[in-house]
Amino acid sequence: MNSRAYIESGILELYVFGKLSEEEIAEVNQMAAQYPEVKEEIKAIENAVINLSYSVAPHLSATNFEKIRAELLGRNKVVTMKPRSNWSQYTGWVAAAVLVVGFGLQFYKLNQTNETLNTVSTQKDLLQESVVDLELKKKESEEVLAILRDTSNVAIALAGQQVAPEAFAKAYYNKTTKTVYIDASGLPEPPKGMVYQVWSLQLEPVLTPTSIGLLDSYTTSTTKVIKVDNTDSPQAFGITLEPAGGSASPTLEQLYTLGKV
Template sequence: MDTKEYIESGILEAYVLGALPAEGEAHVLAAIERNPELELEIENIENTLFQFAVNNEVTPPPHMEAKIWKKITDGQEINNVKEGLPSSDKESINFSVHPVGWWTANLRYAALWIGLGGSILLNAALFFRSGVQRNELSGVVRQIDSIRAANISLVLTVNNYIKSKKMMADNDMQTIVMHTVVKGHPMAATLYVNKYKTEGYVMIDALPVPPDGMQYQLWAMQAGKPVDMGTIDIDIANTSTMQKIEKSAISGEAFAISLEKKGGSIVPTMENIYVMGKS
């Protein structure tokens, strides 16, 4: 998949949240090495997650900080320090151990994040869900594109059907059906030739899609020799539609279609003749 599809897949959000297995993480790291743009996207995801969590932070419950401090000091207090002090001061030196300075600031910050942990996970999950929803939306878009393509194909098929019916109803139009010559492979194509206007149309009824680098070619048998009638557009073969024959004279005792290299051939490849019909 390209960079845009990779970003929209939601896999980077899963990577940031640690939701990928080791194999998935290795795959993401390899992708980042190949494409620095993915690293920038990961930074954006991390920043967005952080900002989202801060904007939706939940105040820790009042007892949370007390629990944290108790855990830090193990619940112990230093009492009655006797060495070098008069007895009158013993009771006044009864205090709990509390970190100061850098430790105080950072541990308070840690306490805040412990309280926010649940909120962050929830918000991150929601953010990840948005990635999943984007994937679902992409799937819907692909389905719509597929339906649109199917509708276009249906319209072309109906138009061909209407056109072929008109041609069959035309007394000046000769219809030549070419049937398969390959045993066990039902194939067919139809040729419509107007004898007076020297024009014709070939319609692919049932032929397999040509492989890459190959193309169908129409032939007319004249005086026992094959005469090139032109190649058939790849799009026509793929969509089973109709193509006008660009030849000034269209006549012959029989017609055939063969599979040739793209661009056509001077003579047909006999073993690649798929359909044939007599006029």
């Protein structure tokens, strides 16, 4: 076998790592003595192993590294490697380093994937919330349109009173179903702890107010058109500002709007 074929056979790597028998080691030493290129190849493999082992072995002190380096590189002859030498632990370090790097890369990719999934999930949740919100607004708007288009509903304008001259509202009353909707969009936002209360009024023979509900959904309603309780044959509607929970009788000093049917 010529020197080039011998180098390419892979036996020199096994020689450096101490994986050959005594007979095989003797054969390599003989080839190294006979062929300078074989000897140079062995030195190149030893240099590569030293540099790689030092870079991945955190417990190899600088002193020990220099001893090994001097042992391998400070000689003019090829170092005779014994079977099962300490080089096997360096190859173990190399394998461990490769494993750690590989595991770290996979862990990083897994984290990146999880972050991407979390972002997509969050965006999906936000999109679903937006869709639900739009559906609710659409439904509420459709209900308002149905009220406005229902020819059975009578629209009663409720004008602002002394406490709030610029306020206004509108009541939609259905004489057949007795249902009442209040458009409160012209009322100012009630102060904290206060709520608007709607009254069905009988004017004759004596003023008789009957509460038909609170506009407690004023702050959450998009259209500000709010359904209250049914009432029978009202002569007028009024809206007062009352403490949260409502009052048994209207506070006339806080009468915001009033209108006759």
